[in-house]
Amino acid sequence: MSFVERLARAERANRSLLCVGLDPEPARFPGAMRGDASRIFEFCATVVDRTRDLVIAYKPQIAYFAAHGAEAQLERLIAHIHDTAPDVPVILDAKRGDMASTAEQYAHELFVRYRADAATLSPLLGFDSIEPYLRHEGKGAILLCRTSNPGGDELQDLRLDSGEKLYERIARLAAGPWNAGGQIGLVVGATHPAEIARVRELAPTLPLLIPGIGAQGGDAAATVRAGWRGDAARTTGPIIVSSSRAILYAGNDADYANAARAAAETARRALAEARGA
DSSP: OOHHHHHHHHHHHHTOOEEEEEOOOGGGOOGGGTTOGGGHHHHHHHHHHHHTTSOSEEEEBHHHHHTTTOHHHHHHHHHHHHHHOTTSOBEEEEEEOOOHHHHHHHHHIIIIISOOSEEEEOOTTOGGGTHHHHTSTTOEEEEEEEOSSGGGHHHHTOBOTTSSBHHHHHHHHHHTGGGTTSOEEEEEOTTOHHHHHHHHHHSTTSOEEEEOBGGGOBOHHHHHHHHOEEOSSOEEEOEEEEEOHHHHTSOOSTTHHHHHHHHHHHHHHHHHHHHTO
16 A cells, blocks of 8 residues: 555544654653653554544654664554554654665665655755655655745745746646656645645645644644645545644653543644534
């Protein structure tokens, strides 16, 4: 099953647009776990077990694991998600951007070593830096397009000689000549609903990974209105709305997993109401 097919299946099965970002910070772990990086897998897997029927995807951020030498725990976590939530795709948030044989090695790392279903990538080196990932059949390549950080407009809003902005050019390429295999998606931040709508206009059917609701302040209803397309029968323009800290750290005691579930239920419900579901 391809990433796009797995995404559609998870949306239907869990009636959800919510992606839970897995950004483990041991300093914020509850109780006796606090500060113990050896318990990263335990913390994340417990959250997964309590939310797996509420989400369209999980998004581990690789830096939060690598910073603590926890790559083996990341491998174990993704395997756990595949085993316990087989309909839910895993997007490995790596933001890789390199070329030629180095890109081939990164693709092997993300898709073979970690067994992710999709990965986030930087497209600024052009298509030849993306193509090695697309050789992995059925895997998703989600390209940075209009990010949620305040400094994103320093480059992404630059106007090209053609008159279009840089992020618009990325969206056009991703929806057009780069996407012959139907594997590409785009990252657009929830803090920029007007840009989400513009990207959706340029890329009407591509999956959009939209971080920024929750702790970053993005509005769930505005995000859905701008990015999701579909009707009562099916989704024609999928969105993957990501929340990390607001769910992971909703509770700070032994009941943290139930607090995470409650926060995920609230976010899922807000997205569903915005969609009219």
